[in-house]
Amino acid sequence: MGGNGGSGTNADKRPNELLGSWFVRSGWSKGELARQVNRRARQLGANHISTDTSRVRRWLDGENPREPIPRILSELFSERFGCVVAVEDLGLRAAHQSPSVSGVDLPWTGPQTVALIGEYSRSDLMLARRGFLGSSLALSAGPALIEPMQRWLVPTPTPPHEEFEPPASTRRGGRLSKPELDLLESTTVMFRQWDAQCGGGLRRKAVVGQLHEVTDLLQEPQPAATNKRLFKVAAELAELAGWMSYDVGLQPTAQKYFVLALHAAKEAGDKPLGSYILSSMSRQMIHLGRPDDALELIHLAQYGSRDCASPRTQSMLYAMEARAYANMGQPGKCKRAVRMAEDTFADVHEWDDPDPDWIRFFSKAELYGENSHSYRDLAYVAGRSPTYASMAEPLMQQAVDRFGTDQEHQRSYALNLIGLATVHLLQREPERSAVLAKEAMAVAKKVRSERVNTRIRKTVDTAARDFGDLAEVIDLTDQLAIDLPETAEAV
16 A cells, blocks of 8 residues: 555544645645646655545545655645645644644644744745745634643653763764854844844745754754754744744744744743744734734733843833733723833843843834834724824834934834824824835835835825825825835745
8 A cells, every 4th residue: 555655544534624625725636636646756756656536535534645645745735825735734744743733733842843843944945946925824813823822831841861961972973063053043143134134025035944954953863952052043043934924924824933933942941032932923913903812922921931031021022012902902001011111121231231132123212113103003993093193203203213323123114114104194294294104115125024015005095095185195105106016025
């Protein structure tokens, strides 16, 4: 049976509903899928594979095929839909894995975390190389997202043998030296700087490629201390890949990377980094109109890092809590969280900063920007309230002034310019809003960020709807057609 890619175990089978769902949506016949599997197998040199319609029917009925069939099916469906369709999304598992699960409810174990990151990054690179772009068909939210993430808090016992360095005589070649590890960490810092300067569109593939390389290193035997550092690098790179995916509009892809990043951070034993990853997930939920989920994720982050997060990290978490409360229409709790963010940031000492690189973006300018956006969001939720808009304006102006002299965070500059433009629209000052929106467009042309472009388009559309007869707004609409003529996502 091996020549057909079968598992040879058929007891207690249930129909594979996940594979069936993707298969039905693909529009392929069983014979067509069988032919494609055989063709791809030959390309891989797996000439022993000979699939037919009855074999495909058995897969749909619950038979689990042997490798490389799961990987081939993952590639074929990924290409068909223009999004990453991982092996576990098809309800299948590779031979070395325990029964796999789909979505974000993944096993919290080191080897499986490495395998899942490796597989997902490989699929993503394959899609990017072949020019596919799109978003997956499913994104987890509500209890399906929150409950698996709560397992981040469950302590993982470390097997005793991991605590000891193996004797030199038994070590294999290929172990990482300290300079090599240092270089990996500094490369991650460089990628983060590129993202802040240029947006997620330009370097996403490079980050995913580096992440895939790190998973290869994690599959080699390494000392426990090296393994921890490698998991930390993997967590930071996966978070950054998720952030860049979010920035260019690939929302389910972003969520998957964030989840995998949280798993890697747990293996690294880095709770503050885990809380930061949860805050990125929270920001995504706010963007997707799910502030309740955003708040649960932030509270999980705050609880999990309550005894180890630095003032800068705590301040950022409070600011994100305020954003969630604002979008839920809870002004009292929003204002309290804004105050907590400001008070906690007062304990940050810029001249003696022990914080890791991933949180250093959270500057005074970023604090002003987040808190002003919270008041701006409250204004929208409260029916375009001029009161909250007036609370947002001075903070947003502070953010714009500070980011205006910061060449390293051009995307944040553009986002706060357009934020200030929306505040002036709320205050019924379209002329001032048009000036700021034009400035934001000039910055946006240098920053590959679909998130920035979308916010500019929405703001210009609002200006045109409310003040369409005004000469400045007509001119602004014309300028938009020149500067940002169409959606131009990039991976």
